[in-house]
Amino acid sequence: MTYREIARKLRALGCEEIPRRSSGSHRKWYNPQTGRIAPIPDWGSKDLKVGTVRHIVQQLGLDWETFKQA
Template identity: 70%
Template sequence: MKYREIAKKLKKLGCQEIPRRSGGSHRKWYNPKSNRIVAIPDWGNKDLKLGTLRQIIRQLDLDWEEFKHK
């Protein structure tokens, strides 16, 4: 799954992207419900590995099944 697809799903689940202050290939996301922040790689057209994606969802304290179906 590409970064843009992940970003759309996270927004639907109530997460917010934290504005960038500098360059780099990662973007920070915040889950206000769990008060957690996680960095997500933005590799353009390259897919994130499933294990990486599952770890991001776990760190944001979101449900994997709910994320898949959004």
């Protein structure tokens, strides 16, 4: 799953991307429902590992099944 696919699903679930203040390959996302923040690697078209995506979903306080269906 690429960063763009993850970002689309997170937006559908109500999460917001925090504006970048510096350069780098990670972007921070905020879940206003839980108040949690998680960094997500933005590697362009390169896929992120499933374990990494699952950990991001867990950090944001989202349910994995809900995320997959979004």
